[in-house]
Amino acid sequence: MEIFNMIKSKFVTPFVTPPSGPPSEDDKPWRPMNWSEDGQNLLTTVTNFQPGNPEVNTLRILLHGPQGAGKSSFFNSVNNAFQGRISTKAQANSSDFGRSFTLECKTYKVKKDRAGSFFPFMFTDIAGIHNVGIGIKTEDIIQLLKGHINDGHTFNPVKQITEEDPKYKNNPTLKDRIHCLVAVLPANTVSLIDEDNIRQMREVRKKARDLGIPEVIIMTKVDEACPLVKDNLEKIYTSKKIKQKMQECSVKLGVPVNCIYPVKNYHEERTTNTTVDILILDALKNILNFANDYVEDQVDSQNAI
Template identity: 70%
Template sequence: FGTCCKTPCSSSCSVQAGLLQPINRFKPKNPEVGTLRILLYGPQGAGKSSVFNSVDSALKGRITTRALAHAVETDHSFTVESKTYKVKKDSPDSYFPFNFTDIAGMHGEDRGIHRDDIIKLLNGHINSGYTFNPLKPITNEDPKYIKNPTLKDRIHCLVAVLPANTVSMMDDNIIRQMSDVRKEARDLGIPQVIIMTKVDESCPLVKDDLKKIYTSKKIKQKVLLCSIKLGIPVSCIYPVKNYHEERAIDDTIDILILDALKNIINFADDNVEDQVDSD
């Protein structure tokens, strides 16, 4: 599944370094876009905030918790604002040329983010810091509304975050909402991937040894199910384990996260490379 590096543990450090090197050197090819924008969306409790924290941790080489995430399952999404996170490099005032927008989780009832707000985010109309109202989408009078977004304001890759352990029980209404967003992104030419989280909670073998993610039949079944649910090719689905209880960096977790990140920024870069802003 996907393009995960199927590697023996003895070479994990070299694989990790091989993934980090192109990410550290990466620059968008389109000069109009200095920073690629990646949008994380999905159901409540899928681990969107933890995905960003895991990316940040893998790049920094230490555990970070910049995006606040719930420690236990909850019926309410912890993220209520559209918050965009820049990813800092080691050197002072230096950032990676990509960022992540983390938004409130979608809900089967009227308690999650409004679908129309996500569509406006895709088009670059919503500024970071906007507080979501699940019953009322943003209006063009809102101070956080960008009336005339340019290419750099738009989303360059859409990342659905789905939990492997509960994907088979996802609410049909959430699937419909996510499919609507996916269709809008498709019409805009925005590349799409799935990050499948909580693999350790889905397969006991993987829980005992994360390296068995590469051979687990159960994980393969979950990847196929994610593909069927959202219509995204298996090659664009990345099973990962987020940093959650860990107090130190783990090479296997890093490899899964960095492999997904490498492909996401490449897809986003392909999206903007040939676009010319008409504004």
Template identity: 75%
Template sequence: MWLFKKSQNPDPPPPSTEYDRPWRSMDWNKDRQNLLTTINNFQPGNKEVNTLRILLHGPQGAGKSSLFNSVNSALQGRITTRALAHSVATGCSFTLECKTYKVKKDRTGSFFPFTFTDIAGLHECGSVKTDDINKLLNGHINDGYFFNPLSAITEDNPRYKGNPTLKDRIHCLVAVLPANTVSMMDDGIIREMREVREKARDLGIPQVIIMTKVDEACPLVKEDLTKIYTSKKIKQKMEECSCRLGVPVSCIYPVKNYHEERTTNTTTDILILDALQSIVNFANDHVEDKVDNDVCLLKVDNE
């Protein structure tokens, strides 16, 4: 009788969820203060546009309002809740307000030279018309307008601005996508977001993706947020966001919003402030490019 011995070789270890080296550099020890200093000292390059306008858009429950609260918290050094965040379970909205937030800079009453415009999220059972968002990009919609999912704004609406200038327009479009559910997002919502992106592209407006809920998408990052740029899962999710919306990975910033914390922390702040610095720089570049182009066209017309 032949006796077969059980193999003594152990099972192979599971594949690693982490890269050996970060695929995007970040100095977790020094960057927070450097970022705060840079943002505090920032001034727009064009005097006519003294406030840069940033538009947040994306699906319902992605964390747009929470993103603004997180940016404000990182800048103020304490948890803030100025924008009322909506729950995914609240159902469908039929009256949607356009609200622009200033960010207070210090106790003297001054403000940072950028604002965030927040609109309700896109969802399947009636949401903001893409034509309305296009008009918002062009500066035609004043703050306080209530979006109607059944019809776009008309020129006779008191909130409609007939002749917007560069300072009235949006200077950077920020799409907010949730890392944990981006794979399951409705194709119709993605299609609407791509239409808005194409309109922004035609207007020369820079576009950024903020990828939220990274801790819910990756256990490694949930345990240690500094692993975000060594996480294979987060890189995969960023590539998926890029593929679905068409924005380069270099313009995608993964963050964790504040949502249950009672105090701020350095790691969360660094990711948020790093994204904010890029957004502000992109918006400022756009304004300067538009002014330069207008000057060139004026010279051509006068020749």
């Protein structure tokens, strides 16, 4: 028996527990969020928000990004947070059929009460960016930034809008312009986005910068990008994966990380969720502040002339 054990010990490799990989989350949140209190505080803050200048009583926010990134779903999620229920005001596509589900330039408002009043902001949703010759033309998005395109315009992938088009506005004022440009990128597939699409988004961002329009990124589908966050959404600001994805978005478009907001859009849920709402409302609060700053800067510049 002793000889047998000696032979066995020579040829049988003992089981050793493999070393664990690097930790998937930081010890402390790298962006503080009070999950127990911020929900009601954010809802109150955004509900009471009013533009600082009477010349522009409604702030205009443009959503743009690749097809299937979650632009329409982000607006629906904003609407859900205020209505306290699931809504589908902006039609979102659940599958990728090779083209954007949003074909027209559509503007959406969020209802404030049953009397029919609305919050002082609106979202403009446009067709998703495709490869050249398939989706919305970059020149049309730039015209939209300047306030030249009215709601309801159907984009032509081979011909940009002209001054003769009935949906073209010749002399837009400050209230007609876009006041904040919001790029929507999916966290789970941001690495796979076609470089031509990224190039088009960079061109739009550069023009927005030249016009002084603030830009932010809404990073969607965080639950599909990180198992830790899928199990517990409150781990979003300790997740190293989410932080990495935000940095990747920053590099691709040149938007600083502090202007990138990771969110989970409502998709499969049948009821609203406080944690989902907190992330949505936090992003919206900052978007409104940036848009309001832009309007006030433009008015100050005009008055200085």
